[in-house]
Amino acid sequence: MKSPYVGNLVPNELVTGCFLVVSKDIRQKKTGEPYLTLHLADRTGDIEAKMWDNVTEVMDTFDRDDFVKVKGLLQPYQNRSQFTVHRLRRLEDHEVEFEDFFPCSERAPDEMWAELQGIIAAISNHHLRGLLENLFSKPAIAERYKLAPAAKNIHHAWRGGLLEHVLSLCTLCRIVAPHYGGIDQDLLLTGAILHDIGKIDELSYTRSFSYSTDGQLLGHIIIGLRMVGDAVAQLPDFPPKLRTLIDHMIVSHHGALEYGSPKTPQFAEALLLHHLDNLDSKMATLKNALERDARMEGEFTGWVAALERTILRKDRYLEPLPAQPPAPAAPPKPVEPSKPAPATAFGEKLQAVLGVPK
Numbered sequence: 001m002k003s004p005y006v007g008n009l010v011p012n013e014l015v016t017g018c019f020l021v022v023s024k025d026i027r028q029k030k031t032g033e034p035y036l037t038l039h040l041a042d043r044t045g046d047i048e049a050k051m052w053d054n055v056t057e058v059m060d061t062f063d064r065d066d067f068v069k070v071k072g073l074l075q076p077y078q079n080r081s082q083f084t085v086h087r088l089r090r091l092e093d094h095e096v097e098f099e100d101f102f103p104c105s106e107r108a109p110d111e112m113w114a115e116l117q118g119i120i121a122a123i124s125n126h127h128l129r130g131l132l133e134n135l136f137s138k139p140a141i142a143e144r145y146k147l148a149p150a151a152k153n154i155h156h157a158w159r160g161g162l163l164e165h166v167l168s169l170c171t172l173c174r175i176v177a178p179h180y181g182g183i184d185q186d187l188l189l190t191g192a193i194l195h196d197i198g199k200i201d202e203l204s205y206t207r208s209f210s211y212s213t214d215g216q217l218l219g220h221i222i223i224g225l226r227m228v229g230d231a232v233a234q235l236p237d238f239p240p241k242l243r244t245l246i247d248h249m250i251v252s253h254h255g256a257l258e259y260g261s262p263k264t265p266q267f268a269e270a271l272l273l274h275h276l277d278n279l280d281s282k283m284a285t286l287k288n289a290l291e292r293d294a295r296m297e298g299e300f301t302g303w304v305a306a307l308e309r310t311i312l313r314k315d316r317y318l319e320p321l322p323a324q325p326p327a328p329a330a331p332p333k334p335v336e337p338s339k340p341a342p343a344t345a346f347g348e349k350l351q352a353v354l355g356v357p358k
Contacts, residue, residue, distance in 0.1 A: 007044030051085040062090040105160030144200035191249035198224030
């Protein structure tokens with residue numbers, strides 16, 4: 001097992017570790033000398049890294065998707081963590097264990113797959129259930145669906161992330177659908193399961209995540225429509241209008257033309273799918289931002305571009321203030337002796353009668 005992992009790095013502690021190069025850029029200082037901007041990753045996450053010195057010696061010895069051994073220091077920079085690389089060496093594949101380097105879901109793939117199969121088996125509409133069974137009976141689709149991330153770097157960007165996202169979305173569908181009258185839950189669940197199926201071919205995830213050639217040329221919406229069309233072609237009794245509804249849910253799930261959907265949602269299940277999908281992705285992005293910047297001080301994360309804001313660390317904000325020591329008690333005031341009452345004529349006569357000395 002490799003050590004340390006990205007998730008275990010401690011600020012201002014010099015470490016030596018092995019990482020996957022997710023991205024690599026060669027840039028220039030003001031002096032004209034080169035420096036490196038990297039993203040280094042393992043299965044616990046990724047970290048931005050800079051190499052400022054001795055860059056010419058190593059910059060051509062490795063590339064993106066290579067494994068490297070680095071020595072360096074994690075430091076805070078603009079409320080984010082940044083790793084400064086002092087030394088770097090490329091590693092051969094046989095020097096590492098691949099499972100140490102690829103981020104993956106905390107849930108086991110087979111466990112999540114069994115849950116998905118249970119959801120499909122419970123769909124009462126036999127046309128929709130048959131379509132899903134047809135698609136996932138194909139080993140090439142099933143294996144990639146288990147493994148694919150839900151995105152390249154925004155939300156659920158890890159192996160198994162697509163399946164994890166879909167299961168979360170299915171839970172939301174079953175909770176929310178009964179609240180609104182007239183929602184076809186079987187259709188909504190089918191849309192949730194199929195809306196991102198094209199990502200299994202849009203993304204490349206054998207090492208770091210990137211877009212495949214088909215992903216660059218077509219995108220996951222078009223790829224998903226093709227996959228559904230191929231499956232429907234094997235089901236001659238599948239209702240054409242039901243297929244149109246499914247196609248519309250796939251093409252409209254981003255919700256707006258500027259976000260990549262060629263159509264906006266135009267019936268209840270399509271609109272609900274869009275908002276639930278957006279909700280799940282945004283909450284996952286927020287959670288990732290809090291975890292990514294957990295080592296940084298302060299009550300807010302750094303800027304989260306996908307959410308266009310910083311995120312309040314609510315637990316830190318609500319932390320009670322340190323207990324203050326009690327103030328020392330004030331010393332007691334000295335008691336002044338009581339003054340005798342002023343003498344009066346009556347008092348003098350009373351003292352004489354009682355025999356009390358003056």
